Amino acid sequence: MELDIDFKLVSMLTSQEHQRAQEEITTLGMLTAFRQSLQRHDVALDAATDKNTLACKQGCYWCCYFSVDVRAIEIFNIVQFIKEHFSVERLQQIRDELIANSKVLNTLDEVQRMQHNCKCPFLIDGNCSIYSVRPQTCRNYHATDSRGCQQSFEQPNNMDIAPEYAPITFQTGASQVDAFAKAMHNAGYVIDVYELNSAMLEALDHPDRTWQRFIDKKSAFSVTGNDVPLEFMELGE
Numbered sequence: 001m002e003l004d005i006d007f008k009l010v011s012m013l014t015s016q017e018h019q020r021a022q023e024e025i026t027t028l029g030m031l032t033a034f035r036q037s038l039q040r041h042d043v044a045l046d047a048a049t050d051k052n053t054l055a056c057k058q059g060c061y062w063c064c065y066f067s068v069d070v071r072a073i074e075i076f077n078i079v080q081f082i083k084e085h086f087s088v089e090r091l092q093q094i095r096d097e098l099i100a101n102s103k104v105l106n107t108l109d110e111v112q113r114m115q116h117n118c119k120c121p122f123l124i125d126g127n128c129s130i131y132s133v134r135p136q137t138c139r140n141y142h143a144t145d146s147r148g149c150q151q152s153f154e155q156p157n158n159m160d161i162a163p164e165y166a167p168i169t170f171q172t173g174a175s176q177v178d179a180f181a182k183a184m185h186n187a188g189y190v191i192d193v194y195e196l197n198s199a200m201l202e203a204l205d206h207p208d209r210t211w212q213r214f215i216d217k218k219s220a221f222s223v224t225g226n227d228v229p230l231e232f233m234e235l236g237e
């Protein structure tokens, strides 16, 4: 599906979010600023004019077997949430799954990882157990027909399958994410993305050390992060 960029929308969203994020990172600190940004992200997605075309609904979770990349600030937000809300038993169950997933995923390269189904440890009884703090990738991942997601799940090696998506929702989500990441970058933070399982495991096992590295504006995790271009931020400029 070819994307017709709505430059006016992208420009408006990126400049608004970028300015708010820059102010809030300075005045509120990274974690609070990020949470405020997530709230705006959800409001913006809800206002997308094509949101009624989405097939996504509770209990539909083919996409929760696909690879998820996260930025460090998302990991720290999730860690705080699960420590406050999850029982010791549930935390242990999640940690066990993170270990099992990391063992496999750490042996794969980027492309192999995309071709490998792996149940997200936070998918419990068919629902996202961290829905309010789920990664930006999950917030933005959507489809207008779940059959494409099912096909991708059933044929993980087939990279030609591309679930149909809603273009305004897609551009809205990407603009929000890129604008916040650019504000983080301008404030000196590392904005590399990391594979969810490995980064989460390290943050759970070494919360102080990983957080300290993050606020010292270094790479928070020992796993290698990837530098992802902020294409929508650039389109909005």
Ligand code: SF4
Pocket (backbone or CB within 6 Å): 055, 056, 057, 060, 061, 062, 063, 064, 141, 142, 143, 144, 145, 146, 149, 150, 163
């Ligand atoms: S992205 Fe696909 S699998 Fe995920 S909720 Fe939407 S339709 Fe279902």
Ligand code: SF4
Pocket (backbone or CB within 6 Å): 063, 064, 065, 068, 120, 121, 122, 123, 124, 127, 128, 129, 130, 131, 134, 135, 138
């Ligand atoms: S964090 Fe939630 S939405 Fe994202 S892949 Fe895991 S279970 Fe699915």
